[in-house]
Each structure stands twice: as structure tokens, then as C-alpha cells.
Amino acid sequence: MNDITLANLLSPVQPTWCPGCGNFSILTxxxxxxVELNLKMDEVVIVFGIGxxxxxxxxxxxxxxxxxxxxGLANAVGIKLANHRQKVIMIGGDGDLYGEGLNHLVAACRGNHDITTLVxxxxxxxxxxGQTSPTSAKxxxxxxxxxGLIEDPIGALSIAISNGAGFVARAYAGKLKQMVELIKAGIQYDGFSLIDVQQPCPTFNKEQDYAWYQQNVFDLPAEYDPSNQGQALVELLDKNKLSLGVLYRNDQRLAYHQEVxxxxxxxxxxxxxxxxxxxKAIKEFV
Ligand SMILES: Cc1ncc(C[n+]2csc(CCOP(=O)(O)OP(=O)(O)O)c2C)c(N)n1
Ligand code: SF4
Ligand SMILES: [Mg+2]
Incomplete structure (x- = not known):
């Protein structure tokens, strides 16, 4: 099978995202x-949500x-259990994964299924x-x-950590190099990895634009210890604090398929x- 290269990943379909959308840099x-993980094209499956x-x-x-x-995550778990040699990646939005799909997110964390989820x-x-989502600010x-929204934003990363996710990180679409490293680390991690990517939506979220993010994101300090679960949960208590990096990493817990x-x-x-x-199935759609 072919190596993964930028040329092999190139779709004939041009992105239809709005100019300035943070999704462009996340895809990059x-x-x-x-590519940097030197995988083969048939070693990776990506499950996509709706949005x-x-x-x-x-x-x-x-x-x-x-x-x-x-x-999406229910399908990702099925794919992983059918062929656990595949690298399985889930891509979805904050509405998809923290709203309608939150129960599946919790289940995937509890099982520590070896899936890398990019939100x-x-x-x-x-x-x-542009309706409000579970992560919209009060x-x-x-x-x-x-x-004005009455609810508090969801503490999705705390939910993931307290329900067994082995690797939880936060990235920002405006910091490409860090995103690449976090995605690589998540894919290489044996267990459930959740990477919450803060993504500007210039069309429907005018408040949190690139200038706002420049003011509000910051890297976790060098002395931060991601193996300390309590410290991670304290870090996440203030939902306005957008610290970037690996918030939590548990290298002791086996992934679900390793326990079967x-x-x-x-x-x-x-x-x-x-x-x-x-x-026969494909004919229906051609
Ligand atoms: C089962 C189901 N419920 C609701 C919808 C309508 N719907 C489509 S996309 C979407 C929300 C998208 O928000 P998000 O997941 O944050 O993705 P984004 O578009 O922001 O990337 C909703 C509610 C749907 N298509 N299917
Ligand atoms: S509506 Fe927002 S998230 Fe969707 S493509 Fe446009 S900028 Fe991106
Ligand atoms: Mg969204």
C-alpha cells in the first residue's frame, strides 16, 4: 500500500469553508x-461527524x-474493535461531540478506546x-x-478526564506547529485521545476572532505535569482559561482492545x- 503523502491525501474537492475559517489550518x-508519522494509506480511517x-x-x-x-464515535469504536491495527481518528464539532454525541464521548473515555478525537x-x-453550542460563553x-445565553459552558475536557480518557490536550488553529505535534502525540498514544482545537469561525462567531485568541490562549508552563490528574482538573475549573498543550496523560491504563x-x-x-x-450498496449513490 502507498505511503501517506500530501499528494496522496489531496482530494479533488476544494474546501467550501468560508475565507479565514480555522478549519483550513486544522486540516493542514x-x-x-x-505524513510525519510515516503511515501507509490503508493504516488510517477517519470518521467524520456532521457540521x-x-x-x-x-x-x-x-x-x-x-x-x-x-x-461518529460509536462508529469509530466499531471500526477499532473490528480491526484494532487501524489508526482510527474522529473529527467532529463542539455541537457534535459535546452536545448530541456527549454520551458516546463519555462511553469512549470510559473504555479508553484507542481513538484520536479532534474537536x-x-x-x-x-x-x-450559528446557534449557540455547549461551549458558547454565558x-x-x-x-x-x-x-443572551443563560447556561454556563460545558466542562468537556474535565468530563473526559474524570471518565477515563488517557490523553487530553488543547490546541489552537492559529498555532500550526503545536497542533501538528499534539495530533501526532494523540495518534501515537495507546488509548483514547481527545484534542480540543480552538477554532475561529469568522462567519458566526465574531467575538472569538483571531485577535481575541491571540489575547486569550497561552501555553501550559514548563513545570506543568500532565500525569497529575488532580492538577489537570484544577487547571480546567476556570472555563475561560485557554491553556494549550497536553493537559492530561495517563501511561498506566491499557486501551480497551488491549484488555480483550x-x-x-x-x-x-x-x-x-x-x-x-x-x-450493490455503492450503486445506490452513484
Ligand atoms: C441527528 C441530527 N441532529 C441534528 C442535525 C442538525 N445539525 C447539523 S450540523 C449541526 C451542528 C453543527 O455544529 P458542530 O457540531 O459544532 O459543527 P460545526 O458546524 O460548528 O463545525 C446540527 C445540529 C443533524 N444533521 N442530525
Ligand atoms: S460557518 Fe464558520 S465554521 Fe463554517 S466554514 Fe464558515 S467560518 Fe468555518
Ligand atoms: Mg461548532
Whole structure:
């Protein structure tokens, strides 16, 4: 099988994202990370949610699955359990993964399934034209909340850590090199990795623009110890604090598939090989 290269990942479909959207640099970072990891094209599967974030499905050429809104992680877990030698990546939005799909996120953390989840966190339901999402700041005025959002934003990263996620990090779409390193570390980690990427949406989130992020993001200090779970949870208590880097990393816990005795020698598809004719299903869409 072919090596992953930028040329091999190039989709014939041009991104339809708005000018200035943070998704462009996240896609660039993801491609760069995959190339630097020296993987083969058939070693990676990406599951995409529904949203501007999920539309990434069209803009990268690789094995993939475009799932229902909120249900991507359930599919990712299935793919990983069928063939645990695959690197499985999930891409979705803050609405997809912290809203409708939150139960699946918690389940994936509890199992420490070896999946790298990238949350394109623009603090809005952008594909549906900018309603508030679970990460929108209290007081946000949007179509759905003309008098200002009453709820507090969700503590999604604390939920992930306290439910067993082994690797939790925060990145910012305006810091490409750091994004590449965090995505690589997440993919190499054996267990559930969650990378929350702060993503400017210039169309529907005018408040959190690039200038705002420059003022509000900062790197975790050198003395920060990501193996300290308590310290990570304290760091995340202030939801306005946007520290970047690896917030938590547990190198003691096994990934789900490593705990399943019947998966030690062979993957499920090696144990139960089947030839499936996909042509019939594909014909429906051609
Ligand atoms: C099951 C289901 N519920 C709701 C929707 C409508 N819907 C489409 S995208 C979306 C939200 C997208 O927000 P987010 O996940 O943050 O992605 P973004 O567009 O911001 O990248 C919603 C609610 C849907 N398509 N399917
Ligand atoms: S609406 Fe926002 S998130 Fe969607 S493509 Fe445009 S800038 Fe990006
Ligand atoms: Mg969003």
C-alpha cells in the first residue's frame, strides 16, 4: 500500500469553508501529522461527524466514514474493535461531540478506546448558521439566544478526564506547529485521545476572532505535569482559561482492545474473514 503523502491525501474537492475559517489550518495540521508519522494509506480511517467540521470528509482523500451527527464515535469504536491495527481518528464539532454525541464521548473515555478525537471547537453550531453550542460563553447573543445565553459552558475536557480518557490536550488553529505535534502525540498514544482545537469561525462567531485568541490562549508552563490528574482538573475549573498543550496523560491504563483476551493474537476481521460485495450498496449513490 502507498505511503501517506500530501499528494496522496489531496482530494479533488476544494474546501467550501468560508475565507479565514480555522478549519483550513486544522486540516493542514492533520495532513502534516499523518505524513510525519510515516503511515501507509490503508493504516488510517477517519470518521467524520456532521457540521462544517464534518465536511472535512470531502477535503481529504483517505479511508473514511461520514457518520450521523453525534454518532461518529460509536462508529469509530466499531471500526477499532473490528480491526484494532487501524489508526482510527474522529473529527467532529463542539455541537457534535459535546452536545448530541456527549454520551458516546463519555462511553469512549470510559473504555479508553484507542481513538484520536479532534474537536473543531468554534463555540457555535456553524453549519446550521450559528446557534449557540455547549461551549458558547454565558451571555452569548446568537439567533437561538437573542437575549443572551443563560447556561454556563460545558466542562468537556474535565468530563473526559474524570471518565477515563488517557490523553487530553488543547490546541489552537492559529498555532500550526503545536497542533501538528499534539495530533501526532494523540495518534501515537495507546488509548483514547481527545484534542480540543480552538477554532475561529469568522462567519458566526465574531467575538472569538483571531485577535481575541491571540489575547486569550497561552501555553501550559514548563513545570506543568500532565500525569497529575488532580492538577489537570484544577487547571480546567476556570472555563475561560485557554491553556494549550497536553493537559492530561495517563501511561498506566491499557486501551480497551488491549484488555480483550480474544483480540490479543488476531483482529476480529482476521478471525472472521468475510468478503463483502459493496458494489450493490455503492450503486445506490452513484
Ligand atoms: C441527528 C441530527 N441532529 C441534528 C442535525 C442538525 N445539525 C447539523 S450540523 C449541526 C451542528 C453543527 O455544529 P458542530 O457540531 O459544532 O459543527 P460545526 O458546524 O460548528 O463545525 C446540527 C445540529 C443533524 N444533521 N442530525
Ligand atoms: S460557518 Fe464558520 S465554521 Fe463554517 S466554514 Fe464558515 S467560518 Fe468555518
Ligand atoms: Mg461548532
Amino acid at each position: 495540521a492533520l495532513k502534516q501529522a499523518l 462544517c467540521s464534518g465536511n472535512t470528509a470531502d477535503f481529504i482523500k483517505c479511508y473514511g466514514f461520514h457518520a450521523l451527527h453525534g454518532r 473543531f471547537n468554534n463555540h457555535r453550531y456553524s453549519l446550521t448558521t 451571555g452569548t447573543v446568537a439567533k437561538s439566544t437573542p437575549q 483476551a480474544t483480540l490479543r493474537e488476531k483482529t476480529l476481521i482476521e478471525q472472521f474473514p468475510q468478503t463483502v460485495d459493496l458494489n
